Amino acid sequence: xxxxxxxxxxxxxxxxxxxxxxxxxxxxxxxxxxxxxxxxxxxxxxxxxxxxxxxxxxxxxxxxxxxxxxxxxxxxxxxxxxxxxxxxxxxxxxxxxxxxxxxxxxxxxxxxxx
Amino acid sequence: xxxxxxxxxxxxxxxxxxxxxxxxxxxxxxxxxxxxxxxxxxxxxxxxxxxxxxxxxxxxxxxxxxxxxxxxxxxxxxxxxxxxxxxxxxxxxxxxxxxxxxxxxxxxxxxx
Numbered sequence: 001x002x003x004x005x006x007x008x009x010x011x012x013x014x015x016x017x018x019x020x021x022x023x024x025x026x027x028x029x030x031x032x033x034x035x036x037x038x039x040x041x042x043x044x045x046x047x048x049x050x051x052x053x054x055x056x057x058x059x060x061x062x063x064x065x066x067x068x069x070x071x072x073x074x075x076x077x078x079x080x081x082x083x084x085x086x087x088x089x090x091x092x093x094x095x096x097x098x099x100x101x102x103x104x105x106x107x108x109x110x111x112x113x114x
Numbered sequence: 115x116x117x118x119x120x121x122x123x124x125x126x127x128x129x130x131x132x133x134x135x136x137x138x139x140x141x142x143x144x145x146x147x148x149x150x151x152x153x154x155x156x157x158x159x160x161x162x163x164x165x166x167x168x169x170x171x172x173x174x175x176x177x178x179x180x181x182x183x184x185x186x187x188x189x190x191x192x193x194x195x196x197x198x199x200x201x202x203x204x205x206x207x208x209x210x211x212x213x214x215x216x217x218x219x220x221x222x223x224x225x226x
Contacts (some may be wrong), residue, residue: 004157031212043158043216057201057211091157103214105157 007093012112018080020062021109025094033103034067034077034094036053043091049075051070082113118186118202126188126190132189135221136163136202139183147178147189148214151198158201158216182214197224 005024011017016078025032033048047057060067064083069075079086089110093103119137125143126132138147148163162169162176164185175188188194201219 033212042218045213045215049211093157102160102163104160108157 001040001083004094005088005090006106006109007104008109010110010112011079012114013085014114016081017113018049018078019082019086019111019113020113021077021090021092023077023092023106025075025092026104027073028096029094029104031095031103032069033077033095034075035091035093036088036107037091037108038088079111082111083091084113087111087113117218118204119132119182119204120200120220122218123223125223126189126192126193128224128226130165131189132192132196132222132224134187134189134202134222135184136187136198137184138204139203141182141204143207146207147176147182148186148203148205149174149176150201150214152219153195153198161197161200166197179203186208192222192224194224195226196222198222 004026007022031050034046035043036046037043044059046059047067048055051071065079069078089108091105091108093105095101095103146163146165149161150158151161151220152158162171162174164176164178164181166178178185199219201216203214205214
């Protein structure tokens with residue numbers, strides 16, 4: 001298996017622009033997670049899905065952030081409009097439906113908003 | 115979520131066993147102990163997890179004290195590639211508790 005795939009790996013954009021991050025979970029995994037990592041706040045859970053349905057979005061910082069999972073093999077995290085404070089590494093993770101299973105992380109997308 | 119306490123940094127000589135401690139004194143009976151590591155510029159990587167018995171896999175061993183208030187991750191023969199930040203996390207295993215709360219972890223440096 002190729003593991004969790006994220007694209008792009010690096011994104012540089014200007015303040016006010018729309019940014020879309022993409023994730024392909026491991027095939028057969030029921031859960032998908034979006035995390036954000038910064039030096040100041042560490043690794044934070046933003047939102048997670050179960051069977052393509054958003055379950056907990058309490059970590060989404062504000063309305064500028066939105067996430068979708070149109071099917072079992074694809075998810076997007078969108079920031080509109082982007083701000084410099086959104087600069088971070090964004091990770092996607094997935095896992096199976098077993099309650100004791102662990103999360104497998106992708107390589108991340110490094111976002112820089114100028 | 116139960117909180118964990120880890121030393122901020124540790125050094126270990128290459129080829130020696132690296133023992134990383136973690137305190138989780140408020141752990142509940144239904145919470146597992148998970149260990150992840152994050153090598154620079156990569157996503158967190160799962161290492162091992164356990165409930166109350168000691169566990170071993172191809173990467174590491176996990177020793178959990180009988181009262182479950184602390185644990186130790188053991189890398190038996192550390193290599194330079196083991197240099198990373200190691201996170202100890204506790205999580206309930208019941209459905210609906212999906213959040214993995216990553217603390218600040220232990221930065222392990224393997225010295226040649």
